[in-house]
Amino acid sequence: MAKAEVRFIGVVEKAGEDEAQIKVFPEYCAGLKGIKDFSHLIILYWIHLRDREEERRILLVFPRRHMINVRMGVFATRSPSRPNPIGLCVVKLVKIENCVLTVKKLDAMENSPIIDIKPYIPRADTISKARVPKWTMHGPAT
Amino acid sequence: MAKAEVRFIGVVEKAGEDEAQIKVFPEYCAGLKGIKDFSHLIILYWIHLRDREEERRILLVFPRRHMINVRMGVFATRSPSRPNPIGLCVVKLVKIENCVLTVKKLDAMENSPIIDIKPYIPRADTISKARVPKWTMHGPAT
Numbered sequence: 001m002a003k004a005e006v007r008f009i010g011v012v013e014k015a016g017e018d019e020a021q022i023k024v025f026p027e028y029c030a031g032l033k034g035i036k037d038f039s040h041l042i043i044l045y046w047i048h049l050r051d052r053e054e055e056r057r058i059l060l061v062f063p064r065r066h067m068i069n070v071r072m073g074v075f076a077t078r079s080p081s082r083p084n085p086i087g088l089c090v091v092k093l094v095k096i097e098n099c100v101l102t103v104k105k106l107d108a109m110e111n112s113p114i115i116d117i118k119p120y121i122p123r124a125d126t127i128s129k130a131r132v133p134k135w136t137m138h139g140p141a142t
Numbered sequence: 143m144a145k146a147e148v149r150f151i152g153v154v155e156k157a158g159e160d161e162a163q164i165k166v167f168p169e170y171c172a173g174l175k176g177i178k179d180f181s182h183l184i185i186l187y188w189i190h191l192r193d194r195e196e197e198r199r200i201l202l203v204f205p206r207r208h209m210i211n212v213r214m215g216v217f218a219t220r221s222p223s224r225p226n227p228i229g230l231c232v233v234k235l236v237k238i239e240n241c242v243l244t245v246k247k248l249d250a251m252e253n254s255p256i257i258d259i260k261p262y263i264p265r266a267d268t269i270s271k272a273r274v275p276k277w278t279m280h281g282p283a284t
Contacts, residue, residue, distance in 0.1 A: 004188055004255075006226050007145045007198075024217075028225060031201040033215030039273035044186075044228060046146055056149075059173040073175035075166075075259040078266075083170060084148050084257050086186060088230075090267055113146075115226050117217040120272045124220075124283035125232055128270055130262045131181035141266035 008046065008113035010099075012106070019094065020106035022114055029099040032117075040120035041093055043106060046113040047085035055081040068135040078142035087112070089142075090120055107142065150188065150255035152241075154248070161236065162248035164256055171241040174259075182262035183235055185248060188255040189227035197223040210277040220284035229254070231284075232262055249284065 009031075010024040022043065024032060035041070050056070058081040060071040074082040091103035101117075151173075152166040164185065166174060177183070192198070200223040202213040216224040233245040243259075 003147050003149045004190075004193060005145050006148050006228075009225050028201065028217075031215040031217040031225070033202060033213070034218035034275070035215060037273075037275035038218065040269045042230065044226075044230075048146075051146060059170065060175060071175070073173040073177060075170075075173040076176035076180065076261055078260055078263070082258065083151050083173070084186075086148075086258050088184065088186075088260060090269060092269075116224065116228050118220055118230060119218055119274065119278070120269060121220070121274055121278055121284060122270055122272050123278075126268050126270050126272075127182045127232060127234075127262055128264055128268050130264050130268075131179075132261065132263055133176070133179035136261070136263055136265075142263060 006046065006115050008115060010114035012045065012108045012110055012112045012114065015106070015108060015110040017105060020103050022101040022103060024099045024101070026099060032096065032099065035119065036096055038119040039093060041091055041103065042118040042120050043089045043091055043108070043114065044116040045087045045108045046115050047080045047087050048112055049109065050080045050085040056083050056085065063135060065139045066135045067138045086115065148188065148257050150257060152256035154187065154250045154252055154254045154256065157250060157252040159247060162245050164243040164245060166241045166243070168241060174238065174241065177261065178238055180261040181235060183233055183245070184260040184262050185231045185233055185250070185256065186258040187229045187250045188257050189222045189229050190254055191251070192222045192227040198225050198227065205277060207281045208277045209280045228257065
């Protein structure tokens, strides 16, 4: 087996850096129990506009938003064009109402399917002193 | 469309908290260019042993490893049983040789397929003051 099936558990109903909304489909809503006790979440979404064969074959990209003119491997970037168009974003949870999460800092586009939601746990997810190359410091965070 | 296809780009060849090895398949190896400039990576892997219908239907779990006897929604836990069995782990990159990454702190089991590798970028991924419920402080980090 060299592939598997991801199922969409929700969708970005409203995009926006400042305040975005994620609707979790009713059949998955029970999975949100207890989530309001976390201030931050990791959202995994499907970059549906890049789910095309030509985009998924890309292995080298110019990180243009970071103003560098050298090709990098996609796994050394957060480029949306990659073999599996999975976006990862840490967001702040503002509120949850009727299976709809209101969050801040989501970088997904409207109508992007959601494939997973995980609690952000500093003990596991925070490496404040991680080393990064200089080019990542220019432009947007990812 | 309510689902999509994930492709396996590599595999956990050797598991182990202390030192693990991830083999990236030759056809994806070019995507690693530049990765050695990052000290930490985010590994997304497929929890293949949980890719069964009965596991993927689970929406509530007892986080037993955290010694709490209350059911939580899977999206409020890092449980391996979830609608999409995707594991997320931040690892330290030790070295890279011939498409094989040697890393520390990988929590994936041997033979787990790898679905994505992303650079860890503190500016985007670090929320050192994230709030978590007390039960997450007992037992393992995730």
